[in-house]
Amino acid sequence: MPAPAHIDLNSDVGEAFGSWTMGDDAAMFRSVSSASIACGFHAGDPSTMAETCREAVAAGVTIGAHVAYRDLAGFGRRFLDCSPRELADDVLYQMGALEAVARAAGGAVRYVKPHGALYTTIVHHEEHARAVVDAVRAFGGDLPLLLLPGSVALERARAAGLRAVAEAFADRAYRSDGTLVPRREPGAVLHDEHAVAERMVRLASRGTLLARDGTEIRIDAASICVHGDSPGAVAMAAAVRAALTAAGVEIRAFA
Template sequence: MVIDLNADLGESFGIWRLGDDLALLDVVTSANVACGFHAGDPVTIRRTCAAAVDRGVAIGAQVSYRDLAGFGRRAMDVEPEELCAEVLYQLAAVDGIARAMGGRVSYVKPHGALYNRVVRDREQAAAVIDAVADYDVTLPVLTLPGSVVHEVAAAAGVPTVSEAFADRAYTPEGTLVPRGQEGAVVHDPAEVAARALEMAVKGAVTAVDGSSVPISARSICVHGDTQGAVRLAQEVRDGLLAAGVVLQAFT
């Protein structure tokens, strides 16, 4: 059994610091690097990409709505042409820096409000997929199982990869509980590790109502901005390895 472990990284901005990127890069197999629209700046992107290359960690472009003040988590209505161009801009910027550091962007993952929007909004999903196809049609897009993105991407010839979230609560429908609701983020390391193991081995997750929701994922995410993120990620890694799961980037 092979699973990718990914985390959102490179989310510091200027003198503001968020998370411990270097420590997380020693744990994960894929790094979702912020592209400057919800977080991140050129220096942070460069340092994160260089550190990922040094450790053999796959680099993904974590594209977002243009929302630095809201960390990309506020709902926004962006015209498809504008969104397509902005996603293309972000992808090209991070890939350019990654290549200068000896690596490359090998996948794309929407962030925050954009991630949740393209799960259900075909028009916004198409704008994201069009940008990826314009840049490199072979780049996979990381998204939730059952997302409309899978259908839109298939029609455009863009590959997709399903992921699950070890540190986020799920609804009985298999979607993420909105962050504004109590219990949306799971903080207990043992519980997060147990959920990751359930996802990887059993192909299921326990929803907030106690029901078991089928979930098929090739990658498991631990958020870099979650409190105690490094410990959470290490617990997940240790638990998966102890169960005989091979940790390997999906790219």
């Protein structure tokens, strides 16, 4: 299978809150093509959101809304047993808030990516998947949704007429069923930038990755995520970009 002509690199950014800092977003923007910006529910605050949007616009990086359960204390990594209506309202609220500061920075929200527990929950949770899709439809603008391949949410988005974009994770280990190894388990997060870069070249050239148990799994992804809050994230993003470019793959935003 030949390498694709291009692929997107995205990173979850804007995850500081008040005087608490997280990651080096400006440095990440030298490598990625899309920025999934926290919208204040798992991380981020108005000033952080605005500054991250300004930096993304200046770097020519596409802005996406990184929406989450309302869980600042848990960094959005805990399931919230809310009603579908409440979740849809929360997601719509986050998108609207980011769109306002993005416009002020000379940009706009171009896609939506759920975060953390919300992202993994809607792999299987029908009602919450439908709530996220409903919120994106209500917002309008035909925004794409960035989701895990094979997820219920991806199927629901396509059925609703939305563009559903499949994503792979550079710095996360996979189970043999194509889902992510939970962060609470050892080895869930990958830190060797050279090994990760080689994995992403394999993904781009073959469309496959090796799961934690050695199983070869197929992942048809149009975007690769490098988490901005991981130690060594800047170096890892640079290594992934360099390896893909050397393999003849252009880094280009999908939205």
